[in-house]
């Protein structure tokens with residue numbers, strides 16, 4: 001079986017994050033705990049230099065502005081040219097201004113992966129899934145949304161929720177471990193998107209990478225739940241970092257993936 005975590009820890013891939021302004025520390029730590037090397041970017045003057053040493057870039061539209069959009073286009077184009085994976089986190093894309101921004105971004109940049117909740121992934125599939133701001137309100141399992149989104153965008157989709165759905169439009173998998181405290185902690189989704197980038201940086205196959213990312217985060221989420229209990233979301237977050245740091249390929253390869 002694949003030794004992806006070992007490969008991450010041996011290579012320490014540089015994962016460049018255009019994070020939102022709410023959760024950059026969570027995102028940087030998630031990459032670091034797994035064994036990657038996070039790098040945050042603000043100045044357009046540094047964009048080319050950063051992308052040229054990166055193995056993956058994450059574009060998170062959570063607190064997008066006109067300046068941020070321009071930076072995302074610059075970084076995304078350079079990453080496409082270099083052939084390194086671009087991961088999009090389409091935070092609350094159903095809202096008007098950011099949907100306009102995303103259309104402009106998508107016209108300039110190819111996304112290799114899109115990681116979002118069901119409501120956000122529904123936007124790409126032209127399927128209405130209830131949501132409010134950063135949250136999805138519908139947690140029923142429908143793998144066809146991720147499949148449609150993958151076919152519409154050419155990206156590998158990771159739709160997170162009670163169950164995580166991974167699809168490139170042809171191959172589709174479901175990972176069903178999770179802990180409700182992940183949904184309470186703001187930024188768990190942003191962390192997961194950065195985890196996709198960390199696996200994508202070292203993987204040969206995008207579906208394998210997205211499945212591994214979902215599995216790694218879910219298993220760490222479960223382990224953190226066992227450690228912290230059900231009513232300590234703050235303690236849970238610290239335990240989640242510990243669990244990501246302690247996770248091994250043996251754990252990862254023992255996880256159950258349902259292929260559809």
Ligand SMILES: Nc1ncnc2c1ncn2[C@@H]1O[C@H](COP(=O)(O)OP(=O)(O)OP(=O)(O)O)[C@@H](O)[C@H]1O
Nearest residue numbers: 117134160161178179180182183186187188189190
């Ligand atoms: N109700 C739930 N029960 C268990 N796990 C969940 C639940 N909702 C989400 N998760 C898990 O939480 C993590 C974050 O996914 P979520 O779908 O909440 O992303 P998000 O909405 O983008 O979050 P955020 O905006 O806070 O970053 C994923 O690992 C997901 O599987």
Ligand SMILES: Cc1ncsc1CCO
Nearest residue numbers: 020022062063091134187
């Ligand atoms: C709360 C919040 N608002 C915009 S981005 C963000 C973090 C979750 O993605």
Ligand SMILES: [Mg+2]
Nearest residue numbers: 091134189190
């Ligand atoms: Mg989110």
